[in-house]
Amino acid sequence: MAKRENVWLAVAGIVVTDDGRWLVVKKKYGGLKGKWSFPAGFVEENETVDEAVRREILEETGITVKVEGLVGVRSGVIQERISDNMLLFLCTPLHANVVYQKSELIDAAFKTMDELQDDPDSSLLIHYCTKMEGLTMLKETKSMNPGDVFQYSSYKLFF
Numbered sequence: 001m002a003k004r005e006n007v008w009l010a011v012a013g014i015v016v017t018d019d020g021r022w023l024v025v026k027k028k029y030g031g032l033k034g035k036w037s038f039p040a041g042f043v044e045e046n047e048t049v050d051e052a053v054r055r056e057i058l059e060e061t062g063i064t065v066k067v068e069g070l071v072g073v074r075s076g077v078i079q080e081r082i083s084d085n086m087l088l089f090l091c092t093p094l095h096a097n098v099v100y101q102k103s104e105l106i107d108a109a110f111k112t113m114d115e116l117q118d119d120p121d122s123s124l125l126i127h128y129c130t131k132m133e134g135l136t137m138l139k140e141t142k143s144m145n146p147g148d149v150f151q152y153s154s155y156k157l158f159f
């Protein structure tokens with residue numbers, strides 16, 4: 001926790017197949033232990049947020065994805081001292097062969113929205129997202145360099 005200090009930035013992937021199934025995982029630890037949730041994790045110091053979500057989904061489930069765009073932000077404060085922030089990305093899987101990370105996960109699978117809505121083990125965020133209609137999506141814009149003075153090695157905008 002020390003490396004993240006008191007401001008956390010995480011990403012989650014809402015990975016949806018062409019036939020409408022969602023990629024979900026069951027973690028072995030934390031507040032979502034035993035609950036279906038989206039593949040997620042912290043952004044590392046050497047990556048952009050879209051790179052982080054692709055990495056986390058691949059590490060947890062073996063699924064390679066195309067990031068379609070940013071669809072949501074979850075932000076909260078834990079015990080009045082930790083700013084806990086998560087960016088939610090809509091992603092398209094490039095295949096459906098799930099091989100989950102057994103050290104962190106109990107299970108991972110593609111499930112229908114009906115299965116997730118009816119499952120008491122689905123997280124509150126999953127239940128909320130299954131009821132949403134007409135997502136607004138911020139898409140990555142063409143790469144640009146805001147100026148050498150900033151010394152970015154990678155720079156992206158989502159509008």
